[in-house]
Amino acid sequence: MPVASGPRLLRLHGTMVSVGVTTQPMPLDVFPLLQNGRAYAGSLFDGIAETQEMLDFAAEHGVSADI
Numbered sequence: 001m002p003v004a005s006g007p008r009l010l011r012l013h014g015t016m017v018s019v020g021v022t023t024q025p026m027p028l029d030v031f032p033l034l035q036n037g038r039a040y041a042g043s044l045f046d047g048i049a050e051t052q053e054m055l056d057f058a059a060e061h062g063v064s065a066d067i
Contacts, residue, residue, distance in 0.1 A: 011036075015039040
């Protein structure tokens with residue numbers, strides 16, 4: 001799914017989170033984010049160790065993704 005499509009798929013007050021970084025521009029229309037209180041959040045990552053820490057935290061606290 002292209003990043004540009006994501007905000008339109010979010011529910012009321014939903015947040016789209018991007019983990020990682022790309023060297024290419026990411027086209028993102030902000031209008032769909034402004035509708036219904038949607039948000040976009042992002043984070044860089046430090047590599048395998050930090051990614052594993054994040055996955056362990058998610059598993060321990062029941063954090064999951066709906067796709």
